[in-house]
Amino acid sequence: MTKIIRTCLLAAAILAISSPELSAQGTDLASQTLGRAYWHVFAAYAIGWILVLGWVISIARRLVSVEQAMKGN
């Protein structure tokens, strides 16, 4: 599971950094903050995905254990 997540994160990072937005930007803002800003945006969405995914996994695990208990009886 962690492998998949890691791969996804890497892929998304590459996509994000190579996005045309990055080069189109830089006129309005001091360019030295841009890389960091993208990193922050990326981290924010990663956090969102990971936490929701964590909740999904925890629900799924409880579901599996409950269903096993039901079969066991």
Added chain:
Amino acid sequence: MDYFRVIWTVARKDLLIEMRTRERVAAMGSFVVLVGVLFNYSIDTAIVRPQEIAPGIIWMTIIFGGLLGMGRTFHLEEEDGAFSGVLQTPIPLDALYLGKTAANLVILSLVTVLIFIVFSVFFGLSFGSHPFVLLTVVFLALIGFVGLSTLFSAMSVRTTMGESLLPVLVFPLLIPMVIFGVSATSRLFAGRPVSEVTGSVRMLGAFAILSVAAGALLFRYVVEE
């Protein structure tokens, strides 16, 4: 009429016990004095004027010291199962809650008076020129605080975590009291006109009513088994 007699009976009993043992007042009182001493050494009076940060410190002392005593509200009920006996009597549970809240309010008011005395003696604070407004502000805030902490101490005494649970439960809810209490007292200390604190007084009033009403409404779900 009967309702108020029940409140009075419960409050009187609590105060009678407190007068006999002085457990809670002693604990809170010494806490308050010692905080005053520690506070003196925790700030550099050459840089910070005590008068400027006193309102904040006073309110934090009220909250920490108060919670120290409020957490014990139901301990005196638990020995020999006295509280189960009280629950077997035909009294309305909200009256029971209001009685205990009233007793707590009296005890905490005494401690608060001590806090103000300690801080004025130790740091030579002046409390401004509107003592009655200050009294209203403090009293309203105390009602709200006692209302919440009495309810939650009834809850925490029934959990496995006991009193350590109380701050987690109560502190987030105390933000209105801290913000408006501190703001009003610092303005009064600084001798600002009363019109600047009426908004705070109103908010503290809302906080007090909300806490006590919610406590009276929900108390029965906390003590019911």
Added chain:
Amino acid sequence: MSGPAPFAVRETDFSGSPTPTLEARGLVREFAGFPAVDGVDFQLDAGRLLAVFGPNGAGKTTLLRILAGGLRPTRGQVLLDGNTVDVGDREWRRRIGVVSHQGFLYGRLTVAENLEFYGRLFGLSDLAERVPERLAAVGLEDRSRSVVRTLSRGMRQRLALARALLHDPEVVLLDEPYTGLDAHAAAILRDVLASLKDGRRTVVLVTHNLGQGLELADRVAIQVAGRFRWIDDRDRVEASTFEAFYRDVVEERA
């Protein structure tokens, strides 16, 4: 000193009503899904005493707490004179008295203050006469100003008894009242229990002490694992063989 206690009953209630006074219908109480009381039914006429025997953990105390209105049954109901009573029913609380192995007393208050406090909560108005009278009945008249903490265990039990009966309850519930009593206190308790059998008071006594319960009972029940395994009139039970029978019921040989 310990003559029949002057516990009066209000005359208006129970005027020989033919309906069962206290009734339980299918009482079930679960704790975390586990049934502590599991389908208890009984009817008890006014003025009679039901003794419930059972081993530890049979759910006797839970049953008593439901009857006392301190615990809501998961299913089933308690009826008094045919009317359902609910937790929080204040009229019901006014009519019952509970004696438990706990005294429900404030250790920091004096003997008289304890009774006065509870008397006020029950809304009694004649406390000035009632309290000394009741203290005399349990032999504590000269200790009324002592702080409860300083009393011996037996004295405290006697005070607890006076407290429970202060408001002249029509229904008295006793939970292992003999636990930890000295001989003197036990004698007083026996006298008080006997005086409660004035034909107008309904009593439920829960105990694992067969002898003391059987002595006074009109009806006898045996509770095992939450259920009444057996219930019958006292005069259908032979006292000499009851112990063996009880053991058979508990171990499911009967």
Added chain:
Amino acid sequence: MSQDRLRQTGVALAVLGTLGALLVLWMVFFWVPTERTMGIAQRIFYVHVPSAWIAFFAFGIVALCSAVYLWLKDERLDMAALAAAEGGMVFCTIMILTGPLWARVSWGTWWTWEPRLVLTLLLWFIYFSYFLVRNATENPEQGKRFAAVVGIIGVLDIPLIHISVTWMRSLHPEPVVLKPEGPSLDPEMLITLMVGLATATMLFLGLFLMRYTVECLKREVDQRQTGAQAAQGA
């Protein structure tokens, strides 16, 4: 609705929500224009605000179910409140963690006493104590009631907390704070935000329903087990 239907609806909503979340990702990184004054970091907005919405929405469900639970004593209401609280806690955590990321870039500091930030932090702690009291009693029924009381008091106090923190800020204006939802929200930004809100709502409701059905199943299993134990013991 039967339990199976609930579960199917839950799964369907969750799948829709996941697709929506992918769409939001694409929109955020490739489609939506960059906000002029706040720059790229403003894109955090599209995960931050929907999370905030869910955190408060879920708390509303918690409080409502808790109040009715105390009143009607129906176990299902308590289970619904629990499921909502769990989801609310997840989204509240997302909100609290993404907030500082944004603040760091646009305001130059990880934490500011921005009222909504403070309010969320306190909301998080109220959620936290909801779970704390729930698990800190020997009698689970009591824990459920305690949690319900916390939920109700929380929802009553939140408006007051909100007023006080907002009022506090008007006293001490922040140096650079610029409201993200200023008047100049581009239509693209608005669309992205709307998609984000819809996505979060679907995701939350779907997972909430799934969590709720799991709790129902759990209770069934518990009952069966104690039934079996009672039968064995008898």
